[in-house]
Amino acid sequence: MTVIRASNRSQSRYLANDHVKAFANTANSNLRDQDYSPRRVHESLSVPGPTLTFVSLPIPWDSRPRRASSSTFSGYDQVAGWQGPARQLAFDELDTPLCDTTFVVVDLETTGGSSENDAITEIGAVKIRGGEVIGELATLVDPGRSIPPLIVEITGITTAMVMGAPTIDRVLPSFLEFAKGAVLVAHNAPFDVGFLRAAAAERNIPWPQFKVLCTVKLARRVLTRDEAPSVKLSALASLFRATTQPTHRALDDARATVDVLHALLERIGNQGVQSYTELVDYLPAVSAGQRSKRGLAAGLPRTPGVYLFRGPGDEVLYIGTTVNLQRRVRNYFTGSETRGRMKEMVALAERVDHVECAHWLEAGVRELRLLVAHAPPYNRRSKFPKRAWWATLTDEAFPRFTLTRKASAGSLGPFGSRAHAADVTATIGEFCGIRTCTARIPAGEMHGRDCPYAVVGGCPASARQAFQTAEEYSCSAAAVRDLIAGRDDEPLRRMRHRIEQLADAELFESAARLRDRAAEVVHAVRRVQRLAAIAAITELIAARRAPDGGWEVVVVRSGRLAAAGVAARNVPPMPVIDAIAASAETVIPDDSPLHGALAEEVGLVASWLDTPGVRIVRTTEGYAEPAYGTGRWLGWAELARDAVRAESAGATYLRLA
Structure with a gap:
């Protein structure tokens, strides 16, 4: 079903000391003479049933396990020589070094730029470790639809070429097995990984928690704008004189990305980056302002709620919502926060206030109301509903x-x-x-x-x-x-x-x-x-199962969230629901279409009511939409929007590629 090739494409050796890690290719690829044409791939895939081929390769001599000896523990290393006096390793030094980390470099060709509306047409992947290629995977994929003309022009993959190719239902499990335990690498990783995750989710295939490395992000961190005005794969392949030039075909692009990855890792070998963990820490540049404010997240609960960053004059700078207050606020002080405005906001912040909420609906509604009340300068949306x-x-x-x-x-x-x-x-x-x-x-x-x-x-x-x-x-x-x-x-x-x-x-x-x-x-x-339809209901009480087994409860009056709470697990819910309803705020509606409620608030309530598992406990009026409303036209309207997305898919794909 899927062809997986392995070979001694390049024998590489990592030479390591305390500060420098470099590699040198000692043999050229022997894969250049192999036929990877669509015809050849299809012939390989024509065998009934799944065909999965792995070829084991010898372990490079310098990465084989060595028997413990006195010289090993006395500071002598057979590869690097004398390393100084023996010492106890710290925990952060036990991370797998980059030379022993297995990477799977993957590239996809698709029918367009949207993981929700487009499909995969080709997968190419190269497995590497220690600078050596230990396996390759290449196959066309039948997307179950025609390929847009602009995509055909870009990739050269036609609808006729993918007819008879395996579907993603057959290819994805083999790819996940091929990449098991490895770090996924892709050029513009959100695009490729997004398509793979969407395909897995659509087929109810559990997605492994892969570590992911994006060579676009790594290139922007390592290279200056003068050296690399563009970080497109073709530009980087030319810059580093890659042995394979990208052709908008999956395997060629994956091979080119391997060369780019090796070149980028070589650049940072003398900057103390010795493991994948250190590489992840190296990628984002954490400002001194972010680092100095980490204490602001201390003491926050791990519950849903709203957080408010306050400035020197106690003014509200920014408001956000989350299902885990402590984890979300901590992210503002790490490298995962890359937005310039947020870094500027964190530098000004003096403290973080929070409001604990029963569940995400209450948190979302409270956030909306606080945004209207404070209009924080670093928030962009929902501040001015009027x-x-x-x-x-x-x-x-x-x-x-x-x-x-x-x-x-x-x-x-x-x-x-x-x-x-x-x-x-x-x-x-x-x-x-x-x-x-x-x-x-x-x-x-x-x-x-x-x-x-x-x-x-x-x-x-x-x-x-x-x-x-x-x-x-x-x-x-x-x-x-x-x-x-x-x-x-x-x-x-x-x-x-x-x-x-x-x-x-x-x-x-x-x-x-x-x-x-x-x-x-x-x-x-x-x-x-x-x-x-929701705003017209005087009172609606609904509940749904909480993740811990209890019940999340909401009381909605004239479209507004009047009360929210949780009935704990193994506690009879009805007395709790009655108590929550009795304490709900009084709402006085007006004669506007939404009876005075904020449109975004009613929209949040509607989204919550539409989630699976919600039960209406009681309501003063029926929850119904008009018989001749536009609900029955939604399918037609979505087809129209899909057509618009399809027409723009070529331009989006070209930009992402």
């Missing part, structure tokens, strides 16, 4: 859309930008016949007298009917209100019919543009319908 835009029909004889910051009954939103709101309302207005002219028309007059029809840029109301009375026009306004309320989806059916007409006329670009606009309408209307 800046959102809402679309509302004006209250007049001939209504038209107006965009405001304040929601009222029947409004559509919220939108993050005025431009987005204008695009959605323009599409709805076009298919409902809502006027775009701004003149105020008395009830006794007719629309169209001062608003003539125009093919391009004309008023949609005039396009539908040249002259309309207020009574005739009211049908258009009613269609908008019914669409938003979920009473009728006729405008969406008109959009779909128009898309089909354009496609039949081979006006594909126009059809694609209308498809994208219609999908945005579906998602905008769906959002307000979903949130309004």
Whole structure:
């Protein structure tokens, strides 16, 4: 099923002393003459059933176990000579040295740049240890779909080439066995590892907790911008004169990455980096400001909650949420925090306050409310919910859309930008016949007298009917209100019919543009319908199993989280739920679509209610969405978005490659 080759590609020797570790190739690769063409790979894979071949190689003489002797313990080493007086090793010196660490360098070719929506077409992997290649894996993979033309142009892998190749269901287990116990290395590791993890998750295959090394990140740490303006694999392969040049084929790119990895490790051999642990510590540059503030995380609990970094004047600098307060806050003082703004914030911080929460929903809601209350300078989102835009029909004889910051009954939103709101309302207005002219028309007059029809840029109301009375026009306004309320989806059916007409006329670009606009309408209307359905419930009490076996409980009133708690394991939950409900805050709703609740808060509640295992304990009204709402259009809208992603996949892939 999967071909795994092993050979003595290069005999290398690590020469080590206290400060220097270097390697020297003593033999050239003997793999250059082997046929790795797709035809050859497919012939190798044609044997029924799994075929897994490992070839053992001799252990290099300088890495074989040596029998204990007096000379070994007296400070004499057979390779490096006299090393000084014998001493007890510290624990941090027991890490596996880099020369004995097994790396599996992997490269993938895919149908696009998204691990969620695209698939793997080829896997190439090279297993190395001590500078020596001890195994290789190479196979095409049938992605179960056609390969986009731009991807074919980049990689040379066509749909015909992968037909009959093994699927990822067969290849992935063999790759995981091949890489077992090794450190995964990839150029732009989040891309390759992300695809592998997504494939494993989709097939319910447990993902081993691989250690991962990214050569892009390592190159940026080791090389200066002057020396390496670009860290693309092709640029680094040229810089280090790699024996294999990348070709956008998996095995070639993996071999090129091996040469790049060796060159980068050679650069840092004299900087005290002797083990993988030291290499990980070396990668991120921890600032002195971060290092000096580590004590701020002392004493924090390992529970869900919200943390607040405060500055010299006790002002709130940054607010965040987590399921483990201690672990998350500690990360700000380590090399894993690479954001420049956060490093600047940590340097200013004087203390960290925290609020313990029952579970992640309460933590998320409290974070939102604190962001609105404090508007911390180092937070970017959710600070100004009143800046959102809402679309509302004006209250007049001939209504038209107006965009405001304040929601009222029947409004559509919220939108993050005025431009987005204008695009959605323009599409709805076009298919409902809502006027775009701004003149105020008395009830006794007719629309169209001062608003003539125009093919391009004309008023949609005039396009539908040249002259309309207020009574005739009211049908258009009613269609908008019914669409938003979920009473009728006729405008969406008109959009779909128009898309089909354009496609039949081979006006594909126009059809694609209308498809994208219609999908945005579906998602905008769906959002307000979903949130309004929850906000319309006076009180809803729900629970779900906690990880420790208890119950997480929420009390939601008019879309707001009024109380939260946990019923411990082996404790009857109903008395606890009743006590939590009795202590819930009082909520006074208004007449807006969300009854005064923050849209993001209602969205968090909706997401929590949609998670598997949630049970509704009791509710004052039924939790239901409109029968003719846009929920049944979501599948169509997602297909439209998938089409947009597919169209941009080539550009994304090219950028990532």
